[in-house]
Amino acid sequence: MIRLRRSAVIDAPIERVWAVLRDFNSHSAWHPAVGPSEIENGEPSDQVGCVRNFTLKDGNQIREQLLALSDRDHVSTYCILDATLPMRNYVATVQLKRVTDGDRTFWHWESTFDVPRGREREFDQLVGGEVYEAGFTALAAYLRRDGRPVSRLAAVDSQGVVATSFGGPEVLQLRRLDSPAPKSGEVRLRQTAIGVNYIDVYIRKGLYRMIEPPAPIGMEAAGVVLESDAPGVRPGDRVAYACTPPGGYVTVRTLPADQLVLLPDHVSEETAAALMLKGMTAEYLLHRTYRVKPGDTVLVHAAAGGVGLLLCQWASALGARVIGTVSSEAKAELARANGCEHPIVTRSYSFAEKTKQASGGRGADVIYDGLGHDAAQENLEALAMRGHWVSYGQATGALEPLNLSGKSGTLSQPVLFHYTQDHLQQMAGRVFTAARDGILKPNVRHRYPLAAAANAHRDLEARRTSGQIVLLP
């Protein structure tokens, strides 16, 4: 058995080094020997048990599994599952320790493994030298490059669409804005696509008091990093965000790097801007608030709406029977084409009877309800025994207190931000994977110049749009 131990001192605080190393899929970004790498099954790259599947630059293929990860002790342990190299029983541990003298980091990397007899020296050099020692040097360089962008610009020309006061679309006006240089942990990005959501209308009108005019609105966008003062994010990276404070309708934005998601190659910036907020909403509704299982009956209200279509697409792919409510025959066809097996056309929130019929009398195991007050009685009727009622919007008014004991029902009133604050990377990763696999079908039908944001709002409020809307700076 070979036992390797290599160690180095990195001239960066332990937090910066650990922020990179704790990400089990970061190695393709900084290690010179590592080619493309992917975490299997869309799992988060810091979840114990996740598997990274990567190609070395020399062509060898390796699958490694994360066995332990401690943010307290700065320890990561992993093993090789399969490799085209003749290495067996490989278990490695990375441990960081703080060097208080100079705020540096001690990095210890050790492993044990077996190789064919007579090839010990070769593998000692390969793993110890070309993997561990080369890794020390490369990560140190990577962190230096992160911290000192090639061209730090004090100010960057930025324009943004500002709500000059609360009111109609006419309050939206293009203004020159300041885009501050990134502070520690922040990045500045040039935005290339901005998503438009109905919440933007509510914020513009002042129904949701999330800004104090004059201020830019907008919840999601994608773009390219200009400058970074954060580990793991480099100039040129393609990134997207949703769920930050409003302010997305701008050409250049500075914001904390931990709110960003790196875009995989297969996701365009336009798709990301259109999909992140609604896609992550569908993600937590179907995978977190309630875990949809094959055979479940799912009732989706506003099934032809932005989130509704994604719920239909994804729930049907998960093997659920999808029942949906829509307001017209045309929307019923659209919902049906997107995985809704039983669209119910109703303008009076009357759907309980048909839901029961479509489910053999059982009712819906889970109801995704953005309607609220006016549909409450029918929802209670439509709910299956021990069913889960997920109220994620209240378009017709607030729900009144409910008595669910007649069915041992459960009620959730989830908010997207409460999920993204801890699971952003995992949620976005699952959305992007679902888009790549054709499960989610983002449909950008409307593009407006950023300066024409008011027109986009007019069309959205007049229901002249369908599918997703993006603004292009």
Added chain:
Amino acid sequence: MIKVYTSSVIDAPADAVWAQVRDFNGLPQWTPFVAESRIEEGQPADRIGCVRNFRLRDGGVIRERLLTLSDFDYQCSYSILESPLGVENYVATLKLTPVTEGNRTFAEWWAEFDCAPEREQALAEQIGQGVFQAAFDSLKKVVGR
């Protein structure tokens, strides 16, 4: 119970640094604040349980008992029996780890102890910087390249 942690990098191989610090009676040779030291009852300085009795340059006397000593792990720990510091249940550990890149040494020194709450911050600073870091700085000059 508070914990003080200090770590540094010594530009010398771990073997060489360990040879210097493993001598429980050797503080006067490498720290700036110990004037003289002896092991009580004529015990060898590497016997677990032996007590070092040393006098600081400022006149204070400290007695410490060796609790562990491992040449394999480059690690030793000790407790304070008597001191003018005003600490109780004081246990400290000194540990070296080789840094293969550059053949240097990562040195860690930490202590846990109880004291009056209002003195915690001052004592943590005094021990972490005034003792451990100062000793590391002095050690760098003694063994460093």
